[in-house]
Amino acid sequence: MNLIQLQKKFNTHLKCIRHLEKVRWNNKPVCPHCESDGVTKRKFNSLRQKHGATPIYHCNSCNRDFSVLTGTIFEASNMPLQKWFIFLFTIFTIQRIMTYRYICRCTLNQMTLRLNTNYIKYLVNKTT
Ligand SMILES: [Zn+2]
Numbered sequence: 001m002n003l004i005q006l007q008k009k010f011n012t013h014l015k016c017i018r019h020l021e022k023v024r025w026n027n028k029p030v031c032p033h034c035e036s037d038g039v040t041k042r043k044f045n046s047l048r049q050k051h052g053a054t055p056i057y058h059c060n061s062c063n064r065d066f067s068v069l070t071g072t073i074f075e076a077s078n079m080p081l082q083k084w085f086i087f088l089f090t091i092f093t094i095q096r097i098m099t100y101r102y103i104c105r106c107t108l109n110q111m112t113l114r115l116n117t118n119y120i121k122y123l124v125n126k127t128t
Contacts, residue, residue: 006089007082016081017054020068029057032071036061 001009010016021027029039042056042065054067069075074084 001089003086003089003093006085010082010085013054013081016085017068020072020074020081021055024068024072029068031057031059031062031064032066033064034059034062 010019021029028037029041030037031039036059038060039057040060042058044053044055054069056065056067058065074081077084079087
């Protein structure tokens with residue numbers, strides 16, 4: 001998949017959410033607070049659903065609400081998920097290129113440190 005295909009595939013918030021739900025839960029929501037799978041999906045009005053609100057679930061065991069974003073790097077971010085997906089895709093692509101180009105010159109720890117440093121700088125800039 002290239003960047004253009006990624007942008008087309010994940011061109012709405014809801015498509016990103018559905019992908020995360022599949023990857024994180026295999027489409028069977030699990031409470032991130034107590035790991036119970038006894039959950040109920042909260043109902044939204046049609047207007048909110050139309051604008052791509054994040055589905056909220058209620059845990060019947062611990063009585064707390066959550067979404068697929070709870071406890072992830074996306075939770076407290078104001079950046080749209082579509083942009084997150086592009087950012088993460090770019091990071092992983094750069095990582096692959098770096099691996100090919102610098103494998104003879106850099107150790108794995110050096111590359112990991114460099115990528116993590118850039119990632120942290122990016123997050124800090126986005127949240128300030
Ligand atoms: Zn729970």
